[in-house]
Amino acid sequence: MSSTTASDLEFVVRTIAQTAVDNEREFSELDAVVGDGDFGFSLARGFEIVIADWDSFDRSSPSTFLKKIALVISKRVGGTSGPLWGTAFLRAAGALGDKTELTAEDAVAVLRAAAEGIKARGRSDLGDKTLLDALIPMTDALEKEIHAGDDPANTSAGLARIAATAARTAADATSTMQAMRGRPSYTGERSIGSPDAGAVAIAVMAERIADEWAARG
Amino acid sequence: MSSTTASDLEFVVRTIAQTAVDNEREFSELDAVVGDGDFGFSLARGFEIVIADWDSFDRSSPSTFLKKIALVISKRVGGTSGPLWGTAFLRAAGALGDKTELTAEDAVAVLRAAAEGIKARGRSDLGDKTLLDALIPMTDALEKEIHAGDDPANTSAGLARIAATAARTAADATSTMQAMRGRPSYTGERSIGSPDAGAVAIAVMAERIADEWAARG
């Protein structure tokens, strides 16, 4: 079974950041449908600082590194996304303790911790039509694949692809859901018919990670 | 030579009033091109009162009758048109003195007096791209035709048609002129290319008078 190294972690975070910056307009458009159109703007303002300050982050451990990211997000990202994504990165950092080498199981633990943080902060759960509805199914698919044993596809890149596919399917499926949390919930039934912006963002990030992981070879 | 009776005068005034009310929107649209789009609204607010109060006007003489019209216009019509059209009707009344029967020559005198009133009030003249550029050529054509003698076309209805044709030609020709007075003059050369709203209104009124005079037989 492949292991996720610290440099893999940096690659993933960096790709998330770059995806947020590159998709600023698209993510805002998604949020405009039944929200207020600022989701892409909010994320991009934080993640562009992540990229700008990239070299300066303390990398003494994977956990410290993630904590730094959490801090940048909390400092600069506003809206609902600021507290949610800040909490997610903070809890992810906490899940790693003082580990220096990371395994695929650690990746699952990190994602679970992030999801639990979002649930607690947002008083939300699976089925409320939020980013959790992409994040949790993606984590489930990843975990299932790891437990399935040493399938030849079971490389880091292969796992990334499986996660991405699961995230996309789940994000698309949010279209049929009615929003129970966040701004779209004000519209009641009118939230049905379009996917959740946060869930789609998770899918786009996971797909980009899978694409580039494959390219890394 | 035909004579213009008091009932002809009432017919003409009534037709002017009805034309103003019926063309409220069109006249405003014309004024919107390089003006402020209220010309039709302003005229209609006055002439609708002329129609509503029609039966109550003092008709002891043609002059008294025109003076009453002038008063209604002055009371209710705002913008540049209020003082101009009010003055025009007042001067027209003055030109009639205590006449009770009116001739075609009297019609010319009335139109001349109206034009002179507008010139004085508006400090304007032929060539400034205003309603004068339809009113004066129309009056000239009428006068010329009367002096041409007893042409068989020289009935009241025939004269009305000649006046209407002249007014229309002249109004259309204002398109190539640059406005020297009134709001369109602020735009300088940009006033070239569209006809003057006031001039077109004169033409539309004259045409309707000619049409209905013919119908009266």
Place this chain on the structure above:
Amino acid sequence: MKKFVNDPKDFVPEMLEGLALANPDTLRYVPEYNLIMRADAPMTDKVSIVQGSGSGHEPAHVMSVGKGMLDAACPGDIFAAPPTDYVYETVKMVASPKGVLLLVNNYTGDRMAFEMAQELSEADGVTVRTLFIDDDVSVQDSTYTVGRRGVAGNFFVMKAVGAAAERGADLDEVYRIGEKVNSVTRTMGMALTACTPPAKGSPLFDLPDDEIEMGVGIHGEPGRRREKLRPAKEMVHELVNAVVEDLPFTSGDGVALMVNGLGGTPLSELYLVYGLAHKELAGRGIEVRRSYVGEYCTSLDMAGASITLVKLDDEITDLLEAPAEIPARVF
């Protein structure tokens, strides 16, 4: 057209009724003449100040009636000067033994209506003077036009003469002050979008999505020229330039700076414009001593703004600082 409107013919009367209902103690509405007046006018010991013009410029001028500013405003229909008769009746209602000052934005129709009303009032024995306001630098004076237009700068004239009258100045003195303020006030505006008169129901002119009208009039009259939409700082630079060079305002001058919204532009943008204009002036050594940001003279729902500068001296500053109690905010 998307507006709060019932029958467009009732737009102005219904607005004025709302204004009166919102200010029951201080204002009186006279429907026959579209007249809004101070409930306590006329005062026998004070020159009465009247401003009239078309409607559609709110808060100008009906929302400037009150202690320390206007005794009455007599608006016409949307963008139409009031009928002579309304002006004449208004003067009658606020006629004071100390006289009446008529403030008129300089347009053909307004000039005619007010000049005729002045004549009629004088024949009744009322002392009347009429002051024409012409602060707009967009339209250059020339032999053939009626001259520059009166736009947002009229606010400063109203404020100054209102304060002077409240302090008991006589008619000649009030007139002198008004003329002086007008002579040091300059304005330039621009439109991002056209406005829609309620009775017309569609925009007054077509302005493509990427174009603006530089030097627009407050009745939607075309301005100096059409040009491409540009970043705010470039457009503000052009507006400030036109105003500064006209008087001209020079290094060392102390000024009042007004950023006036034309009706459809929110305060957020107006304050952004204010900051840019303030810095433009600072860069030229012109010191902003008083600032005004908001809507003072609008053009219905037009998106756009104008910039006004007033060159201050002690007398003008003192009059602008004086209190006033009107529906619209002034300080």
Place this chain on the structure above:
Amino acid sequence: MKKFVNDPKDFVPEMLEGLALANPDTLRYVPEYNLIMRADAPMTDKVSIVQGSGSGHEPAHVMSVGKGMLDAACPGDIFAAPPTDYVYETVKMVASPKGVLLLVNNYTGDRMAFEMAQELSEADGVTVRTLFIDDDVSVQDSTYTVGRRGVAGNFFVMKAVGAAAERGADLDEVYRIGEKVNSVTRTMGMALTACTPPAKGSPLFDLPDDEIEMGVGIHGEPGRRREKLRPAKEMVHELVNAVVEDLPFTSGDGVALMVNGLGGTPLSELYLVYGLAHKELAGRGIEVRRSYVGEYCTSLDMAGASITLVKLDDEITDLLEAPAEIPARVF
């Protein structure tokens, strides 16, 4: 998009800079945290009042900073709650020994940011209370949403707690007053057009030429339903009805009535709406004792309006009447 804007990312900071330049004696701008604060804050003998929320609602809340209202406002980007850190730093800067009251419009993001900031501040030893404002009757409370939204009615809460704090009330008393005002304040709004966030560059939603959004949120969130544009009196009837029946307001009540413009609707229309609403209330035996017409809480350049009613008693009336010195007009 047709706006006065340079780089959209700079829209909020440039607006705040303009605000500070226009009020050099009374306001201070702290760019690091988007913070606008009273130049003389914190006062050791007064509870400090802070309101934060997204930008795009001007004059709320940055233009309500001043004596008698807010000690500071910390806006986020357009329509985005401020980052927790900005709120935390703001509290630090205005922390008073008498405590700090945070006023928060009730939205998920704002709640989170302010709750986290309160925890951080309390850990530093500052006494903080947080009041959530939720006057919007459009959104019905339910088990799954975060509850009603805070909209234009926040003005009355700010005004009342600001006055009470200025008079020396302690934190619990100020909180009690804020909660009381919020409990008798109800608002309902509607949009004629969508708004255009500068960074998005296009309208936030599509609203056909003959449709309105009834019950719209101040961030352009869809409301109760789409419906056809109708004469003003019918739409105003619906708005008044929704507000009156919610509390409910009943015959004999004395109220403050606010007609708030959403940014793109001119004063002329707002006064027309005011008149209609006033008469609707009179017809139900509800007496308007104080009136507010203008822009108090906007949604960028959205055309539309909201109607707010506050049920008055002597205590609330007294606090609303108290003077305040802020960039935006309040009386």
